[in-house]
Amino acid sequence: MRPEPNVIEELVEQGLCNRDADWKKLDEGAINDNFVLKDNDTELFLKCFAQKTPARIDRQVQYQIQQQLAKQGFAPEPLYLGVQSNFMLEPWLDLTPIAKSRTPRELKVAFLAKRLAQIHALDIEAPELDLIGDWQHYLDSGAMLSEGQQKMMQEYEQLWRSVDKSCFCHHDLAFSHVCVSPQNMTLDWEYAALSNPAFDIASCVWINELSRAEMRTLVKVYAAESSKNWRPLEELTSQFLPLANFTAELWLQVAGLSRQEVVAE
Numbered sequence: 001m002r003p004e005p006n007v008i009e010e011l012v013e014q015g016l017c018n019r020d021a022d023w024k025k026l027d028e029g030a031i032n033d034n035f036v037l038k039d040n041d042t043e044l045f046l047k048c049f050a051q052k053t054p055a056r057i058d059r060q061v062q063y064q065i066q067q068q069l070a071k072q073g074f075a076p077e078p079l080y081l082g083v084q085s086n087f088m089l090e091p092w093l094d095l096t097p098i099a100k101s102r103t104p105r106e107l108k109v110a111f112l113a114k115r116l117a118q119i120h121a122l123d124i125e126a127p128e129l130d131l132i133g134d135w136q137h138y139l140d141s142g143a144m145l146s147e148g149q150q151k152m153m154q155e156y157e158q159l160w161r162s163v164d165k166s167c168f169c170h171h172d173l174a175f176s177h178v179c180v181s182p183q184n185m186t187l188d189w190e191y192a193a194l195s196n197p198a199f200d201i202a203s204c205v206w207i208n209e210l211s212r213a214e215m216r217t218l219v220k221v222y223a224a225e226s227s228k229n230w231r232p233l234e235e236l237t238s239q240f241l242p243l244a245n246f247t248a249e250l251w252l253q254v255a256g257l258s259r260q261e262v263v264a265e
Helices: 005-013 059-071 107-120 131-140 147-162 198-209 214-225 229-257
Strands: 022-025 033-039 042-046 089-093 168-171 179-181 193-195
Touching: 005 022, 022 042, 022 059, 033 089, 033 179, 059 089, 059 147, 107 198, 131 229, 147 229, 198 214, 198 229
Parallel strands: none
Antiparallel strands: 022 033, 033 042, 042 089, 168 193
């Protein structure tokens, strides 16, 4: 299977591949279509963004964030963004995600915590996460709230407005997005923004389906790496868990997907 003809034509016009290049569609990505391009001795990774995506994503901003991350070794270098921001080209890398390693799950959780701490220490220019605006976007796109959720949404909004949001966060740090090699390599930065570390940790708990005990391990290792007290951090993360769950549920409704289709493993 090949990308859409207009995508191939644009790549050819930009001198990024030949018309007779070999393409292989990858069986991954709940929303986007991913391809490997083989052209002579060159291998590239192409991500074709879905025309209708659940989230509000500024692809130009995302591209600029990934450029900054690539310079620090935390993301593949983005090579080209389609003129309509409908696809992005990267080098094809030989990656080893922690999800595919034989590492015991407890050590995977610890590895995840250390990567979160590294990410939160990065100095990256990015916009602040407009979480309340995202919720409204999902509702406008057809997501439905139960009566209980409608009542809780005001409390969620108050909590979100009350916390500091100056830390660079990933917001989708699944086991499959964290690589053992190359060192520090991290994938899928579509939801990256300035936010609160505890909300990023809570989002990490949700996407990886961590148990309560695993969440405590995540928080303790993260706190040790970040020189923070783990108990207040665990308390704030626990407060953010309902917000992470709420956000994910709205996203899933708009995407028309189940949790099992997007979880890490």
